[in-house]
Amino acid sequence: MARVWIEDRANHAEYLTAMEKWQAAKREGAKRLAPGRWRVRWYGPDGKPKAKTFGKLPQAEAEKDAITARLDKGSYRDPKSGKASVKVVAEEWFTAKRKIGRTTRRDYRDLLDNYIIPRWGDWQIAAIQWEDVSTWLTELETQPGKAGKQLGAARIVKCYRVMAMVMKHAVFSKRVSVSPCHDHELPRPDDEDEHVYLSHSQLERLALAAGEYRLLILTLGYCGIRWAEASAVKAGRLSVPKRRIRITQNFTDVSGQLALGPCKTHEKRSVPLPRSFADELGTLARGRKADDLLFTAPEGGPLRYANFRSRVFDPAVKAAGLEGMGITPHKLRHTAASLAIAAGADVKVIQTMLGHKDAAMTLNVYSHLFPDRLDEVADALDAGRMVALAMADAPLTDA
Structure with a gap:
């Protein structure tokens, strides 16, 4: 049996019934799409049957080719897996963090409970786009935090990094193909932990x-x-x-x-x-x-x-x-x-x-504290060259 195939539902009872209902609704002014005649069927890597319907044959053929290619390359992901909520994926990610320390675990939990799950929890993981994350970062900068005070730059960056790790988990678990948490401009915590150097x-x-x-x-x-x-x-x-x-x-x-x-x-x-x-x-x-x-x-x-x-x-x-x-x-x-x-x-x-x-x-x-040692390098190279020149000018002697 083929791994991916197209099924024509023209003579299927369920399709005919659905078409009758659609035509009746259309006569009453409904504008919903007609039931899909062409069904792409395949077995996922887990061995379970999958299906997706299309109204036109070329659409179904394109999907069949795409699924076949992903199965062959090992990049396949179940389209339904992207419907998982962010709070489900976030808890999966948090549970999988087995090597982090107690303080880090506490910080992650705090960020999840106060800034990520309240904002994203009910979203489908695959529905989050790059611009959605960008809008969220603006909200974090302009709106008061959990304690009623403006969040500092370092805190905002931590929120973003935890969200990015949750989305990375979604990529690894093949719920999404790419994370929307990339190439965002983050606030710079320049003055929040200014270094102090005592003599x-x-x-x-x-x-x-x-x-x-x-x-x-x-x-x-x-x-x-x-x-x-x-x-x-x-x-x-x-x-x-x-x-x-x-x-x-x-x-x-x-x-x-x-x-x-x-x-x-x-x-x-x-x-x-x-x-x-x-x-x-x-x-x-x-x-x-x-x-x-x-x-x-x-x-x-x-x-x-x-x-x-x-x-x-x-x-x-x-x-x-x-x-x-x-x-x-x-x-x-x-x-x-x-x-x-x-x-x-x-x-x-x-x-x-x-x-x-x-x-x-x-x-x-601490790079700014290291002295400029370029002159030391040049002086050392000069010393080596002078030794070589001196040896070149020395008269030959019998062994």
């Missing part, structure tokens, strides 16, 4: 002002680890002789509860520890079990970011005379990167220290 003296003043948390500030400012990673460092992960801190876990705040889990992007790494305060960290860790936290709250237990900001960090920023710079515990990563670059560290070292996925990401963020 050695400024960082030292801030650390001193933090009192008993001086070593934590120095660790954040010189090692470049994230707050969630620093608060999860255990005594057994500190190696003073090697001057390393092993980063393997972080704390995530999930609905007010701190949960310990793998570090961001699951990239375990060792970060360099300056000798100038490595011994002090060793003293801090002395007497603690390997699984005990290195930095703890005054009453014991893990540090909470909000409490640390309000009780320790923000007062220390004021005492150190650094108000107005927008410095936060997280932005001390930028200070660590800038000081390391100024010290001559190459991009791969910076990447490892910060836990970036690849060096390209590090360069995208």
Whole structure:
């Protein structure tokens, strides 16, 4: 049996009955289309029969050829699959995200529930066009968000990226042939996370002002680890002789509860520890079990970011005379990167220290801090050429 064929329904009872009803409706002024005489029939990759009717034979023949070609190339998709609602496809996509962290999962859920499903949930996935997505982005920019405030550029970009991932899932599951989430102009979050770079003296003043948390500030400012990673460092992960801190876990705040889990992007790494305060960290860790936290709250237990900001960090920023710079515990990563670059560290070292996925990401963020080394390259090439010229002019000697 052919994989795709055309069936003439001219003598089918159901077709004749449908035609009689159509003709009666037409006499009464109805303008609906006549029932399709030509039916294209085929079996999908799942082995189930499919069918689609057309009023004219050339239309049916064109569809037959198109379906045959898609079946042959493996690009076939069931026309009915595109009728699935966005909320169904979105839940499928979310359920399939098996490797994301708790914070990312929470963010995805929040974006789905507040900005994607309310707007697109009842739409058929195949009905969304490029211009529909463009209109939605304009709405996100001009209308208040869930909290009643204008959404920032970074939040809008996140909404778009989650929607794009849902549509990509629809492409992979062959519900649509192409995603409408491409080549859209997105707002630029230029000023939302402006980098702050402290000097050695400024960082030292801030650390001193933090009192008993001086070593934590120095660790954040010189090692470049994230707050969630620093608060999860255990005594057994500190190696003073090697001057390393092993980063393997972080704390995530999930609905007010701190949960310990793998570090961001699951990239375990060792970060360099300056000798100038490595011994002090060793003293801090002395007497603690390997699984005990290195930095703890005054009453014991893990540090909470909000409490640390309000009780320790923000007062220390004021005492150190650094108000107005927008410095936060997280932005001390930028200070660590800038000081390391100024010290001559190459991009791969910076990447490892910060836990970036690849060096390209590090360069995208900090390329402006790397000095212009073109003159160094030219000087090195000159040195090599002068050596070669000197050797060429040297007199030959007997072996």
